[in-house]
Amino acid sequence: MKRHRFDLFSFLAGGLFTVLAVLYLVASLNHAQVNGRIVVPVTLIVLGAAGLAGAVAAAVARRGRDD
Structure with missing residues (x-):
């Protein structure tokens, strides 16, 4: 399986919705x-x-690649 970059937004959004689901449960x-x-x-x-x-985070990573 090909590795991909870590996506902070998707990780936090998934965690937030999981917490909300557990809260309501x-x-x-x-x-x-x-x-x-x-x-x-x-x-x-x-x-x-x-x-x-x-x-x-994406802007910092992009800036680091340009140097």
């Missing part, structure tokens, strides 16, 4: 509710930060 098993007014903005903030980190 545990809440449903305990007959509790998850406050969507908190979860949705936090999800968007984390995805935005991950996108920014991925863009910066």
